[in-house]
Amino acid sequence: MIMNERIIGQVKRINGPVIEVMGITDAEMFELVWVGREHLIGELIKLDKDSAVIQVYEDTTGIAPYDPVYGAGMQLSVELGPGMVGTIYDGIQRPLETIREISDIYIQRGISVPSLNRGKKWHFVPTVKEGDTVFGGMVLGTVRETENVLHKILVPPKDHGILESLVSEGDYTVEDVIAVLRMKDSQQKTLFLMQRWPIRVQRPTKKRLAMDIPLITGQRVIDTLFPVAKGGTVCIPGGFGTGKTMTQQALAKWCDADIIIYIGCGERGNEITDVLTEFPKLVDPRSGRSLMERTILIANTSNMPVSAREASIYTGITMAEYFRDQGYHVAVMADSTSRWAEALRELSGRMEEMPAEEGFPAYLPTRVAEFYERAGSMETLSSDQGSVTIIGAVSPPGGDFSEPVTQHTKRFIRCFWALDRNLANARHYPAISWLESYSEYLGDIESWWSEQVGQEWLADRTEIMELLHKEVRLQQVVKLVGPDALPDSQRFVLEVCTLFKNAFLQQNAYDKIDTFSTIQKQAKMLHIIVTYSRRGSEAIRKGATLIKLRKMKVYQDIAKMKFTIHNEDLSGLDKIEARLERSMDQLEALHV
Ligand SMILES: Nc1ncnc2c1ncn2[C@@H]1O[C@H](COP(=O)(O)OP(=O)(O)O)[C@@H](O)[C@H]1O
Ligand SMILES: [Mg+2]
Incomplete structure (x- = not known):
């Protein structure tokens, strides 16, 4: 617990949050430092023989050349121990509420507040x-x-x-x-x-384990079409207003992780305020208690310099690893890693480093890789099992996925939930594109799914994905020659896809029932729609018309099932399925 504060040098030059230090005596890389008499918190990020560069996590106004720089004798670290859960921290783990109590509206500089409450027993x-x-x-x-x-x-x-x-x-x-x-x-x-751990160093584990259990999110398009495994990595790219924050928050509410670490990283001030005011009010649907009882929030307030945003990602992931080491499943949401990358860019610029693509430093891909590498399902040092799943939002300027942050992130993640501007405009939410998105975890988790909900699941999923891809080709034909040129069998494919999009993929976060679907509900809903498709095409082959299929009474029940059937009682879905089979039997009987 003891820190060896000592003078390690003097300020030479100040460039915003970046400070050059001269006359370095002894200091270590990534050492926690304090600058000037006010003791502004910083971190030593570049070390030469007798000079160094520091990034300061507070406003550096008033710092002058020859001001003393103190070293803490340890690397910038987080405090790990009881009292983290339910707390809102800034990017370097200062508890925001405690700071506010001490310093009115504005965070005083040089304020020293321990991350964990010292008095509490x-x-x-x-x-x-x-x-x-x-x-x-x-x-x-x-x-x-x-x-x-x-x-x-x-x-x-x-x-x-x-x-x-x-x-x-x-x-x-x-x-x-x-x-x-x-x-x-x-x-x-x-x-x-409590213990301390340096934020830039991965906490050790015994070994990586296979990732064969999905992180259940209750979001149908995710769990059924593009599932992520516990310990996996996801990128959610999307332009402004396409639903990144909504998706992250839905996951924070509903996913079956033990601990949620939500990093609000440099998004607009009011979005972070939303998170701060909304989250403590949310109730955990499973325990009926405040969601904050399993959540840690990290928020970069707008009056903090970009350097704190750069650090916040590491602060969050280190806390996540600590809970993983206790044998827990942790989900980390970072919203948005683009703002983090922009912080890197600004700091790099101030250090006069050679810029690479779009002004980002050449080490951007390395940093992105290092971050996502800290995810995984692990055997802990005590031979337990824990995982860290990382879900990072990316906000490409203009929604253009070819920009560097999206592209580099794509190299290091295995699950991609692409938000589509057109879907968002059409108010199809979640606006996750079923054509551009992918999950490389499907093969790993499919046996888990089959064990839970039955063997049919995988075949049903495969069939609907095929139909969605077929629809794209058919839509092109329709564009050229109009829908009438298609035979009923093909128009029926369009019909099924529309039904699937409306009745299954769209999910209203504001509807009490629809906001979350258990996997059992998802599997049954999927099976009903696939059954409608299979039996419908069979009926058409035997001579039934499209109009008849569309006019089936049960069609309306299917369209509404997501709102009408409660997760706790799925017997309604069994009834719909039975009614569907009967209606199809009757229809076919007309055409034998
Ligand atoms: N699943 C959803 N259900 C209902 N509305 C949604 C959903 N996802 C997004 N929206 C709507 O889209 C708006 C913008 O979403 P938001 O997550 O703030 O976008 P982003 O973070 O990408 O800028 C929300 O305020 C909400 O009205
Ligand atoms: Mg947002």
């Missing part, structure tokens, strides 16, 4: 005993942090040895010593409910 229940040999990542005990989150207190990753002492069950602050470890070299190490 947590009830710690040990699960090991004195004399035990423990190793990095092992669980020492637990703290019930919220109703939803049992916080496991872990031995810091690099430590191992014999537990010389351990407190008994009771209430402790994050700074109370809970254990003393006798290490191999017979040195002692004190352990606390």
Whole structure:
């Protein structure tokens, strides 16, 4: 817990958040530093023999040459321990509410607030005993942090040895010593409910595991057509107003992760305010409790410099890894990584680095890759299983996906939910394009799906995807020669696709029933539409007309089923399916 503050140099030149330092004595790369008498927080990001470059996470107005620069003797780190869940942090893990209480409306500069509450006592229940040999990542005990989150207190990753002492069950602050470890070299190490970890360094695990369980989101177009595995990586690219934030928020609400880390990264001020005011009010549909009880928010307020935005991504992912190491499934939403990349660009420009495509630094792809690499399904150091799923929104200028951030991101993710401007304009939400989007996880998770909802699922999904692609070709014909030129069998394909888009793909986030569909509901809905398609084409082959198929009474039930059938009682869907089969039997009977 001790920081060795010392002077490491003096300010030479100030360029916004970027400060050159001269007369460096000893300092380390990525060291946490304080600048000037106000102690503005910064990080050392470039180190030469006797000079260095610092990025400062606060407004640098008033800093002057020869001001002292202090080093903290440790890298820019996050505090990990009870008290994170439900908190709203800024990009370098300062708790925004506590800061607001101290500094009125504007965040005072140089304000020093610990990330974790120092006074609060947590009830710690040990699960090991004195004399035990423990190793990095092992669980020492637990703290019930919220109703939803049992916080496991872990031995810091690099430590191992014999537990010389351990407190008994009771209430402790994050700074109370809970254990003393006798290490191999017979040195002692004190352990606390909290630990620190440098944000730019991946936390270690034993190994990567296969990703064969989907992250269920309750969003039909995602779960059924473009599923993501727990531990997977997703990119949501979309122009302004196409639904990136809505999609991220729907996932934050509904997905079946244990912990949600939502990084509001440099989007317009009012969007972040929305998140800050909306989220605490939201209720977890499963537990009936506030969603904040499993959520950590990171918000970059507009009065913070771009450097904090650059750091926020790493702050968030490090917290995610820490919960993963406890054996939890964590979902990280970053909205938007384009703003993060723009922060990189601005900082790089101020450092006078050679720009690459569209002014972004040449290391943009490396940074994007490093970020997404921190996702994964892992065997933890304590041989448990945990995962970090990353869902990053990208906001390409003008909605043009050929720009560098979208293109580079695409190289490192395996699931792509492309938001389509035309769909959004037509108020088809979620505006996820079924033609441009893809998921490379399908093969990994299909057996999970089949086990849950039956073997038919995969065949149904394949069939509907084929129809959606067939529709594109048919639409081209229609454009040239009009719909009348198509035979009924082909016009019926168009009919089925329209039904599928309206009755299945469109999902209203504001409708109480429709906002979330269980996988069972999704599978049954899909099967009903595919059955309508299969039996309908059969009927047409036998001579039935399109009009008759369209006029079936059950057609209206199918069109409305997403709104009428509750997740808790799917018997209504079975009835619709039975009615559909009967109607088709009757229709076919007319044409034998
Ligand atoms: N699933 C949805 N259901 C209903 N409305 C939606 C949905 N997705 C997006 N919208 C509408 O689109 C608007 C813009 O979405 P938003 O997520 O803010 O876009 P972006 O973040 O891409 O700029 C929302 O205010 C909402 O009216
Ligand atoms: Mg948005």
